[in-house]
Amino acid sequence: MDFDLSEEQQLLQETVGQFIENECPMARLRELFDDETGYDPVLWKGLAEMGLAGIHLPADFGGSELEVLDLAVVAETLGASAAPVPFLGHALATEAINRAGNDEQRARMLPSLASGEHLATVAFAEDGGVWLPEQWTLASPDGATGTVSGTKEIVEFGEQADYFVVGLAGGKMAVVDRNAASVEIQRYEGADRTRRLAIVTFENAECEVLEHSDLETAGRVRDVGLVLIAADAFGGARKLVDMSMEYAKSREQFGVTIGHFQALKHQLADMAIDIEPARALYWFAAHALDHLPDEAVRTAAIAKSHLCDRYSRIARDATEAHGGIGYTWEGDTQIWFKRAMQDRVFLGTPRLHRDRAADLAGW
């Protein structure tokens, strides 16, 4: 039994963390945070060159052919540094194509995505909290190609993506080229300025249906997404705990560093106690997706719900633990605070997935 990251995985985390620290230090992160579009193609290109655009894709198409756990440990690192990169949407879109596309589609679409030459994202959400494949309403064309109409919300990096993987009725998934006629991409101002959002409206937009897409493949994409968000949430929450601890060691009041005050000390301990055990939860959920099919689906739902709630709570506590500065735009905690808000909603709120977990347990 070996429930731990491999040396390769640890190295991967270090490399990615180091790269972000060099290429997107706090000063640069703030620029992008305050920037109008909040996207840095060079930064993403750099990560793609490290292979992050195709970690999970077949070697034949330029991927590294690794597992969900490898994607997840990267997601944790990106979450810890609140990296303003389109990793999540791209990973899910390519997972969809790789799982639901036929050989020809995969051979045609994946290489330029695995290399990072092109950027893809997923357009799943619909008005009223619709996220699940079985809830998608946009009509799917009968043939392999055709047109799609309707509106998708909360599309991460929708303004930058070259391709959208769009969720259709019955769990079908289709690829739409951003340049296709009558694809209207409208910026949506979200709280999280590290992963910008768009509302995308299709009006008889040309699309190509992924041949093998169905509720099962779409469900797989959903589950991978849930785990990656859980990992991002863990990384972010854990980082906030460290930031709060450091602040408590440096900030003075009444003549001592505030870390001396037992009340604050225990609030900080509670934050740590709340998040630290969840590391193993997201690890297990990620591992299960490739190795423990019976537990995979339910554990993904529970991991997402649990970690997003922890992240939200810790984001609030960390803000308070930073006193006045925590409440300012200059303060750093707010960047993660807002990322936590988007993690909580993306792919469905904790409530939605706890209800699913209960159903799946046959409760």
Add this chain to the structure above:
Amino acid sequence: MDFDLSEEQQLLQETVGQFIENECPMARLRELFDDETGYDPVLWKGLAEMGLAGIHLPADFGGSELEVLDLAVVAETLGASAAPVPFLGHALATEAINRAGNDEQRARMLPSLASGEHLATVAFAEDGGVWLPEQWTLASPDGATGTVSGTKEIVEFGEQADYFVVGLAGGKMAVVDRNAASVEIQRYEGADRTRRLAIVTFENAECEVLEHSDLETAGRVRDVGLVLIAADAFGGARKLVDMSMEYAKSREQFGVTIGHFQALKHQLADMAIDIEPARALYWFAAHALDHLPDEAVRTAAIAKSHLCDRYSRIARDATEAHGGIGYTWEGDTQIWFKRAMQDRVFLGTPRLHRDRAADLAGW
């Protein structure tokens, strides 16, 4: 505007508190707590002689003709001292007779109850969380008298009561003499040993229907009950806060009284903050029952739910704040801890009454 207790009411609280302190000090309370029946007729008689058996009853029948608020302030005091007396059941039973009985019934039944010569209690609960008049199932006889059949649970002091006011279908209420044929009274071991419980089974037991009893009068009895429990909960919770504060001032660890430790200090402050404002809530709810009909019903439901939750939470915190001793039978906190458990359930859990409050608000 005068939102405060009158001098009479404050005096009433002092007198009752003093009496309990003299007649039922901790040593005596423990005897009764460990006693098989847990009932002290002399203690109750003493309180009755002070007028506590008929505070709210008409002067003609030997009552003091006071208001629900007067009943409530007494309930607070009894709650604070965890008094092992049948005040609540008796107050509700007599309220039922006074509100729902016809003149002849009131004139016949109330005097010996107001004087405390006889003891009455309410038999409302049925299996499965049934407490509300509209849920009562026992069939009501057609005539003014007749028989009743069925089982009622969670009857406070059912083993000692001379009369039961039994809740029947449609909000009807009937009086049953404990000595009537085929009334089976079975002891039920509850956690709270300050207000013992019984399960009462009627098999064609003779009963006398209170002529004007209906959903409205039964509702009034319910609401008075909710407020009295809220008051009991406030008294108990507030007492636990004081006990915990005192313990923190006396108990030493690491060479200082534990009250020096900020973490504990803030836990104690949180307990106080949680309960103190609720004093005004139960006052208002009690006052509303006699003076603000539009707000009365809903406020009673909210007060009961709120105070019983606060009491349960504070009972747990106080136990922890007392360390090891708090967890022992010798410890005093457990007496209130268990009383909180019964307050929470009696007349319906917080959940039940929050659902009612939501309905009543038209939500």
Add this chain to the structure above:
Amino acid sequence: MDLSYGEELESFRKEVQGFLAENWPPEGSGSGSKDDQIRAFRRKATEAGYLNRHIPKRYGGAEQPPDSMRGAVISEEFTKARAPMEPRGIGTMMLVPTLLERGEEWMKEKWVQATIEGDVTWCQGYSEPGSGSDLASLMTKGELQDGEWVINGQKIWTSGAIEADYMFCLVRTEPDAPKHAGISYILIDMKQPGIDVRPLKQMTGSSEFNEVFFNDVKTPEDWIVGKRGEGWLVSRTTLKHERNGIGAAGQVVSLFNGLVKLAKEKKIDGKPAIEDPEIRRGLAELEGYVKAHQYSGFLQMTKDLKGESPGVIQLMNKVNSTNMGHMVARLAMEILGDDGVAAPSGRGLVGLAAGDSDVDGLWVSQYMSSLGVAIAGGTANIQKNVIAERGFGLPRDAAAQKSK
């Protein structure tokens, strides 16, 4: 117990209603600018004894005996008629009472009337970057140089600093005196060189607060309230005038009502959120806290009226409303569902009250500002110390003692 106002007050209410019927809105709304009309109305209302009640006539007040009940009636009726009351602001709320209690005669003449009539606005200079709730560690220093205070240093969390004409400011004037004893309460003209005001952007995107930098800022020697080194005391008397009770509760109540409204507008699983069992229960649970807080306001007001101490409850009002703010925030997020990703609307609670259209943004903003309240009002931890120590006689905790 009697929650009615009684005959005497009801007839007073009629008086007020009569006055308002006659004077608001001003007839011939053409004549004069809106500002002039409001100013004129306030004058009349003051002469009638309805506004500026606690301020002596000679400083432009109504000089009425304190009477919270009449005060309540007045604000009820003015609100009903949408008539303007005293200009809000830290000047009327905090500086004026302080001047009246501690200021020199010339200060009262110079500033009280001008302030209550809105001709002069103030900002408060207490907090500094180094010192959140710990005023003892203030660093901004003032030195007396040929008849003037020369002030250098920095203040933070100063609201309204951009518009303000003056600041009432805590300055360390006695470097050698121990901690609190070295601080003076000094008035500063904000319209002078050497003062640099920089807006402080909050996580919500709005900038209600500012940083204020002093670089050899000058103020006359006698612009000091109380004696040198008494600043700490003087500032306490100001704080004393922050009213709790009924007023405070009002905010929480309307916040709660706003939340109920939100639950009626938003949908969960296709049905109005207000129909969701868990949301309904959540609201009813929260309402328990809200009502307790609201009625505790009645209790405190009654005690005020009787001249009795409200007891420990008055120490709890702030922590309480802060706690409720958190509960509201969490429940609001549940109700918002996916709309909880929205960017905060800067106007936040203000906009909420004003009925702004960007509902999602407003509530996201509340989700954030509920934290700001905690921080602004002196962190909850400090207040819990006070409650435990002053309210229940627990010992001061050791860490704090070290700083004594």
Add this chain to the structure above:
Amino acid sequence: MDLSYGEELESFRKEVQGFLAENWPPEGSGSGSKDDQIRAFRRKATEAGYLNRHIPKRYGGAEQPPDSMRGAVISEEFTKARAPMEPRGIGTMMLVPTLLERGEEWMKEKWVQATIEGDVTWCQGYSEPGSGSDLASLMTKGELQDGEWVINGQKIWTSGAIEADYMFCLVRTEPDAPKHAGISYILIDMKQPGIDVRPLKQMTGSSEFNEVFFNDVKTPEDWIVGKRGEGWLVSRTTLKHERNGIGAAGQVVSLFNGLVKLAKEKKIDGKPAIEDPEIRRGLAELEGYVKAHQYSGFLQMTKDLKGESPGVIQLMNKVNSTNMGHMVARLAMEILGDDGVAAPSGRGLVGLAAGDSDVDGLWVSQYMSSLGVAIAGGTANIQKNVIAERGFGLPRDAAAQKSK
């Protein structure tokens, strides 16, 4: 990452299964008393290397190299076959490892085998009324009088004191030495005059703990583990042997499963509680904590296997399971509804495991004992200090410093 056990372990598993098939249950169950049969089986299992693995052969152990995975396989298979493992108890869990590491040769010979075979039982004498988690303030004192320790004082929270043959006890033997330095780790024969054991009834009504009073209790001079004044250290080495990780999580998991079972049996509003949306969500939320705790056990075990430090997580196991105990308790009360008025059944969690019939009483008991756990395991507050200080390098808090 690999959660499978691998071939080598699976073949080991077959071995174990083979052994069990042959030896449990013992054939001809008639011969000899059940106790004798169990004793005989344990001997065999030990010879086979399955029980008492970490104990040298010469003290009746199997003397196997440490191997948590084989350990896991063994307990899985023994549990499946309902075969008895080492007798539980504080003697095997805490005293034996301590003797092996710190005891004199004669002590090991005298007590180790007897203890692991269940012939001798122990109780622990650490806590005293005056000192909860603060061992430095122990008062029970031992004086050397002609070759014997004469011990006077009182211990509390001593489980199993009535049946126990011996106690391993912390006694102040060096009155002049500072705090910890004055304490020795002494072994005491419980079956002698001067020892008075009084059951300590808990709020649940059961009495797992006792008070133990020493009145001129005698013990030989050399019944001391480690040197005089080293008792504090010795007791720490004992604590070290309290295993966390997988084992610990098991309890929480089965508690959670019990709660789910309860939710299926009980009704809310006429329907099974498990169908109530809020209860379902509550369970799923709780499961998040439970799984996190459970998998953290895997993580810690893996780190153990690799000889690496599990990191800060290992400091959190106790607080964590305590917190979950509270969550379970609150949710259980919601599910119980009216049945939450029931009297606690003394057997509590034990009964839960044993599938007792008084379900209401068992859960009411858990509602209470979830508090006891917090208290027994050294209060949560102490553990949070440790986490903040040792785990994250925060300073010791001032109050505690004063006692240094």
